[in-house]
Amino acid sequence: MSDDEFRGLRRAADYQFGGGGGTALFAGADALDVTHTSSGRPRQVHASDGRIATYGDDGRFRLGLAGGTRLLDAFDGPRHRVVVGDESEPFIREGRNAFAKFVQSADGALRPGDEALVVHEDGYLLAVGRAELPGSGMDDFETGMAVKVRQGAED
Structure with missing residues (x-):
């Protein structure tokens, strides 16, 4: 990979x-290995720890678990995070979507379409995906998909 790239x-x-992203x-x-x-x-x-991201046709990154882990380690909460509890953890780990009913808190700056880190209340990464609702209202909604999960962190 060239320095310019x-x-x-x-x-x-x-x-x-x-x-810092x-x-x-x-x-x-x-x-890095870039295709x-x-x-x-x-x-x-x-990278050696897995797929960091896919670079989309629109010039935006779609995070992989390795990329999500790197952002989680680099940024303090609640930046890019959607926090859920024990009830939805096994489903989200399997790659199922995170629903608003189970969201405990979220980064208020998240907008629909942004990349989101779905994190357990204890702070570890469960999945990466695309926010479907604004972060400022995720914990207020009782129905609907909060995050369209792209990849879950199966054990």
């Missing part, structure tokens, strides 16, 4: 996840 990935992550996801270019589309655009970013 590495800096571009970091810039895109900083834009999407806020300051690029450094959290992409610590060093040497440890490209036939046109040469980055598609998948992998």
Whole structure:
């Protein structure tokens, strides 16, 4: 991977996840394996701990569990987090969606379509996915999908 491509990935992550997102996801270019589309655009970013992210056609990252873990470690709560309890944990780990009924708290800055980290109330990562409701209202809703889970953290 070229230095320009590495800096571009970091810039895109900083834009999407806020300051420090690029450094959290992409610590060093040497440890990353990037696959490209036939046109040469980055598609998948992998590291030794798994898939960090997929780079979408819209220029936004879709997090993998490795990327979610890196953001969770780098950012203090509640940034990018949706917190759930014991009742929904086994289902979310399997990759099922997180419903508003079970949300205890959420980052108020989350908007529908943003990448979200579904976290247990004890602080560990259960899944990564896409927010379907605004974070400011997730814990107020009684029905509906809060996060469309993309990948669960099965044991």
